[in-house]
Amino acid sequence: MKVLILGGFLGSGKTTALLQLAHYLVERSQSTQKTKVVIVENEIGETGIDDKVLRGSGLQVEDLFSGCACCTVSGELTSAASRIRKDFNPDWLIVETTGLAYPRLIRDNLQAALGLSSRICILVDASRWKRLLRPMYNLLSGQIVGADVVLINKTDLVNEETLAQVEADIAAFDPLPRVMRISAQNRIPAAVWAQVLGE
Amino acid sequence: MEKHDHSHHHHHENDNCDCPACKQEQAQPNWIKMHQHDDAAVISARCTFLARPETAGDVIAEALQELAAVIAEKGGIIGHIKATLESTTLEMFSLTDRAVSRKKQPNETMTLQLVAIVFLLVPEEAKKLVEKIVLKKLQSLS
Numbered sequence: 084m085k086v087l088i089l090g091g092f093l094g095s096g097k098t099t100a101l102l103q104l105a106h107y108l109v110e111r112s113q114s115t116q117k118t119k120v121v122i123v124e125n126e127i128g129e130t131g132i133d134d135k136v137l138r139g140s141g142l143q144v145e146d147l148f149s150g151c152a153c154c155t156v157s158g159e160l161t162s163a164a165s166r167i168r169k170d171f172n173p174d175w176l177i178v179e180t181t182g183l184a185y186p187r188l189i190r191d192n193l194q195a196a197l198g199l200s201s202r203i204c205i206l207v208d209a210s211r212w213k214r215l216l217r218p219m220y221n222l223l224s225g226q227i228v229g230a231d232v233v234l235i236n237k238t239d240l241v242n243e244e245t246l247a248q249v250e251a252d253i254a255a256f257d258p259l260p261r262v263m264r265i266s267a268q269n270r271i272p273a274a275v276w277a278q279v280l281g282e
Numbered sequence: 283m284e285k286h287d288h289s290h291h292h293h294h295e296n297d298n299c300d301c302p303a304c305k306q307e308q309a310q311p312n313w314i315k316m317h318q319h320d321d322a323a324v325i326s327a328r329c330t331f332l333a334r335p336e337t338a339g340d341v342i343a344e345a346l347q348e349l350a351a352v353i354a355e356k357g358g359i360i361g362h363i364k365a366t367l368e369s370t371t372l373e374m375f376s377l378t379d380r381a382v383s384r385k386k387q388p389n390e391t392m393t394l395q396l397v398a399i400v401f402l403l404v405p406e407e408a409k410k411l412v413e414k415i416v417l418k419k420l421q422s423l424s
Contacts, residue, residue, distance in 0.1 A: 093361035093399055128397030129315050129326035132364040151319060182361060182399070183319055218359055218401065222320075 084168045086176045086199050087280065088189050090226055091206035092219065093182030096236040098133045099267040100206060101179055105142050107276050108175055121145065121173045123163055125152040127181040143171075151181045153188040160189065161196040168197075175280075183222065187229035204279045205230040205260070206267075210240040212249045227253055230260040232279050239266040311393075314417065316409040322361055323405035325398045329417045332389040332424040335369055341423065342367060342394060345416045352411055353400055361399030368393045394420060 089104075091097050105120050112119045124134040125147040137144045145163050150156035160178070167176055178201075180186055186203045193199040205226050208215075216223060227233055233253055238246060246264060253262055261278050265271050311330035316323060333341070346363055353360055369390040376383045396416065400408045 126397070127319055127322075127324050127399065129317075129324075130328060130395045130397060132366055132395065132397055135366050155319075183322055215359070 084172055084176050084199070085174065085280075086164070086178065086193060086201035088178045088180060088186045088201050088203045089206070090180040090184055090186035090189075090203065090230075091182065092208065092215065092223060092226065094211065095182065095206040095208040096267040097179050097182070097206050098136060100234065100236065100265070100271065101177065102137065102140055102142075103267065103271050104276060104279070105137075105177065106140075107271075107273070112174055119174045121167050121171055121176050123147055123152075123160065123167070123176065123178045125150075125156070125160070125179060125181050125184070127151055127183055133179070143173075151184050152178065153180065153184040153186065153192075157189070157192045161192060164193060164199065165197055168199075185222075185225045190229075202232075202279070202281050203230045204232045204234060207233060207235050207249065207253065208237055209235050209246060209249050209264075210237045212252070213245065216252065224256045227256045227260065229257065231281065233260045233262045234267075234275070234279070235262065235264045236267050238264045239268070312417070312421070314409060314413055316405050318405055321401055323400045323403060323408045325396075325400070325405075325409050325412050327394075327396045327412060327417060329394045329396075329420050331392055331394075331420045333392055333420075334388060335371075335390050335392075338369075338390075338392050338420075338423070339367065341419065342416075345419050349398070349411060349415045352415060353403065353408070356403060356407070358403035358408065359401040361401060363396070363398045365394055365396040368395075 089097050089101055108120050122137055122142055122144045124137060124144050126133060129149045131146055131148055134144050134146050147156055147159055152160040164176060178189060190201040190203060193201055235249055250262055263275055263278060265275060312328060314327040316325045350360055350363060369392045371390050373384060373386040398412055
């Protein structure tokens with residue numbers, strides 16, 4: 084079971100991108116596993132919203148509400164991941180984090196508790212980046228540092244100058260992640276998913 | 283960098299948490315709760331009301347727009363505001379011979395579930411705004 088942690092600030096387009104990714108994985112899979120992808124949907128609120136959207140698309144979803152998997156419900160996440168591996172052993176476990184999570188802490192927890200290595204993909208909202216950067220600086224930088232891939236989303240809503248600035252800010256946080264531009268409202272190319280999945 | 287608030291009680295939807303507070307809350311059609319996570323105020327709410335399906339969506343969209351505008355006016359930053367609306371249609375069928383009589387209620391029972399995550403506002407104030415601008419408006423439809 085491979086693990087992908089999909090993170091990014093609130094409203095960055097995680098669920099929209101995840102819908103595409105999950106269907107991409109299911110469609111191209113050669114695996115004989117009955118369950119190819121399981122999603123753990125972590126929401127900070129006390130009621131689920133995105134899980135309904137994902138289930139409505141026919142995906143297998145496990146809920147983790149009312150806390151953040153990087154801290155307050157980290158134990159519940161490792162329990163869920165262990166159970167999913169035992170019960171389904173899917174090709175991929177995708178953890179959609181809350182918009183307040185630091186994904187590398189989740190990666191560290193899964194590694195320490197279960198020996199699972201994870202990839203981290205962070206989504207960034209290009210249209211709100213400038214407005215959020217100062218008040219949310221610690222959170223935005225903390226989410227990006229240590230990521231494998233950063234997807235700059237909503238590129239259709241901003242100009243080239245803004246995109247170049249977002250890329251420069253991301254590189255200043257951490258020069259190592261592969262940074263790619265997308266618009267999750269449209270079809271995301273397979274080449275992007277190959278980078279996200281580390282293929 | 284990472285400071286975390288572990289103070290609020292956790293339960294998971296459909297987990298049938300046995301604590302008295304959760305049992306009582308889950309049994310109620312309407313509730314609103316707030317907790318803080320780091321610098322964010324997280325407001326969760328459920329509201330059940332009766333309304334015509336063709337108008338409920340518009341009323342909710344307008345209310346959420348108004349909520350967003352007031353939060354911005356007060357200097358808050360919206361992390362996100364998300365909601366789902368589910369409805370139950372009731373149609374009765376009756377017959378005594380072969381002709382079927384059908385009666386459909388013009389109003390449907392609707393359940394709104396909402397989560398608003400807001401920064402830079404006093405959490406209690408953010409909660410009151412959700413109550414005043416969204417929930418009371420929907421309950422007045424019934």
